[in-house]
Amino acid sequence: MIPMRVFEKDIEPCLQVLRKGGIILYPTDTIWGIGCDATNAAAVQRIFELKKRAESNSMIILLADERALLHYVAALDLEVFNYLDTVTKPTTVVYEGALHLADNVINADGSIGIRIVKDEFCKDLVLQFRKPIVSTSANVSGTPTPKCYSEITDEIKSGVDYIVKYRQDDTTPRQASAVIKWKNGGQVTVIRP
Secondary structure (H helix, E strand, O other), rough: OOOOOHHHHHHHHHHHHHOOOEEEEEEEOOEEEEEEEEEOOOHHHHHHHHHHOOOOOOOOOOEEOOHHHHHEEOOOOOOHHHHHHOOOOOEEEEEOOOOOOOOHHHHOOOEEEEEEOOOOOHHHHHHOOOOOOOEEEEOOOOOOOOOOOOOOOOHHHOOOOOOOOOOOOOOOOOOEEEEEEOOOEEEEEEEEE
């Protein structure tokens, strides 16, 4: 018998909520995030409303592996993988030409921020969901980003449909990912180091 991983009990409730167009509060490979089905515009809209965030401020999505990028990015420049092999910090890449996602999760210029997660919980969740999941910081826009679960406000907690129990007791301060913009041809612009 395969031993159950610590987070296993959270996966099924998350999947049920995501499949119904709900939103979750969950630990990512960086900070705690608010997430939903990145292909469901109504779910994405709920996150904008919960965060009191202007729709012009885009959100990122999480994927479980590099192959999935081929489905969500037009004309993917494979050189990006060589670049990502050189970074140690979780890095979100803004790609040109987003495909097959909710319109309101795509930037006005047609780009999308995507992070390939290495965190076991996130990777397992995305793989089992079989779609990208939105990831945005668990705070109201304009307020400090919580560095651990205990810093997340009740306003955010009460606005989601499921809160993951895994890592709630972890008080290790976490940081948001690095963010770069990748242009085909290998031109990199650092947005957030």
